[in-house]
Amino acid sequence: MRAAVYRRFGSADVVSVEEIPTPKPGPEEVLIRVLASTVSAADHRARSHDIPKGLGLLAGVGLGFFQPRRRVLGMDAAGVVEAVGEKITRFTPGDEVIAMLGAKFGGHAEFARIGRDGPITAKPANLGFAESVALVFGGITARAFLNRTDIHPGTRVLVNGASGAVGTAAVQLATDLGAHVTAVCAARNAGLVTALGADRVIDYESSDFTTEPDTYDVIMDCVGNASFDRVQQLITPGGALLAVITDLNGLLRAKSRTRTSGKLVSASGVDCRTEDLRFLVGLAEQGGLRPVIDRSYDLSEIVAAHRFVDAGHKRGSVVLRIAGPA
Known part of the structure; x- marks a missing residue:
């Protein structure tokens, strides 16, 4: 072959x-x-x-x-x-x-x-x-991380790196759950992520979302530059940082930061499951995931x-x- x-x-x-x-x-x-x-x-x-x-x-x-x-x-x-x-x-x-x-x-x-x-x-x-x-790589990764926290109608979710494979899936999956989604990406991709369901777009080339006053229940980092130390003040009490990409320090300190802050820090790998693939297929067939x-x-x-x-x-x-x- x-x-x-x-x-x-x-x-x-x-x-x-x-x-x-x-x-x-x-x-x-x-x-x-x-x-x-x-x-x-x-x-x-x-x-x-x-x-x-x-x-x-x-x-x-x-x-x-x-x-x-x-x-x-x-x-x-x-x-x-x-x-x-x-x-x-x-x-x-x-x-x-x-x-x-x-x-x-x-x-x-x-x-x-x-x-x-x-x-x-x-x-x-x-x-x-x-x-x-x-749909597969981005979808199964995004779903695995989003399933680690409670997302429901009105949950404020920020997706850092919203225009990549994982980010575009995360925007759609969070939107499907009724979340208010803020997408961080380049300005040229604003139309794309808005069409996928994002309610607000932050252009990372002109604005640093970590310096803004807005807070979020869930921050999903698909880039690897939103460490807990950098974004913890943006996460509401009981909220979560879903670190899709992180370094050794972020991986080793995730559990201790969760205990001391009362905010979930999840940085572990993805357990790929058939049931998640089936969910993605069903959502795609219904038009909720493209x-x-x-x-x-x-x-x-x-x-x-x-x-x-x-x-x-x-x-x-x-x-x-x-x-x-x-």
């Missing part, structure tokens, strides 16, 4: 399309013929080893220290079930699915495997494969796709078309 492979850490140029063996599903695995994946910020960090401060050792355990442990990136996939193991009863060949491969990666290839207990479900009936896969795609690339254009993501200004998702129309 064709796959985008990297054998050392570095710039986008370390990735190339190669022929590698096609995986075979084990007894409890599903083999997906991948039609679309995304090139995410997580792929950028894994490939470049651009890791938040202090987390190099921890990241090395999962990604590798001197060379990649897993040579095919891609944390999500949309496609058609090619084959199933003998113990799989929930899927049959021909089923159209989406899956979150997570830290095992593997989506940037013509075929990918996932265990039967992994997050995989039928894709939205009203969306194509490219649109469907654009994919945001900045650009799409063919697998042969993988280097250009990585370069675009490396620039750090993508809106929503960058889709990678693996084979044929997606």
Whole structure:
């Protein structure tokens, strides 16, 4: 099969399309013929080893220290079930699915495997494969963090980094729950996040939201520059900081800050669940969650796709078309 492979850490140029063996599903695995994946910020960090401060050792355990442990990136996939193991009863060949491969990666290839207990479900009936896969990485991450606190009609939520894959999903999911959403992003993306449901937009290039008098029940940081020390005065009593991206200091001090402040500081990783994928699919089919795609690339254009993501200004998702129309 064709796959985008990297054998050392570095710039986008370390990735190339190669022929590698096609995986075979084990007894409890599903083999997906991948039609679309995304090139995410997580792929950028894994490939470049651009890791938040202090987390190099921890990241090395999962990604590798001197060379990649897993040579095919891609944390999500949309496609058609090619084959199933003998113990799989929930899927049959021909089923159209989406899956979150997570830290095992593997989506940037013509075929990918996932265990039967992994997050995989039928894709939205009203969306194509490219649109469907654009919901997965950002949607499952945003939902996992938002579920850690109580969001209801009238809750004031600020999403820092509202125009990225996680941010655009967070704006929509919070809006669906009835929250009043403030989006922090560049001015050029104000129209996008407003269309997704944001009630107010702060242009980070001209204003620093941390110096404004407004307070919020929940701050969701998708950028990594809104530490608890920097934003704690903006969080209402009993509120929450959801740190999607943080450094070692933020990770280690999250529990103690929660105890001493009475405000939830959540910085742990995402537990990817099938039930969350199903929720996203249902919401998408009802029109409450729409994919945001900045650009799409063919697998042969993988280097250009990585370069675009490396620039750090993508809106929503960058889709990678693996084979044929997606």
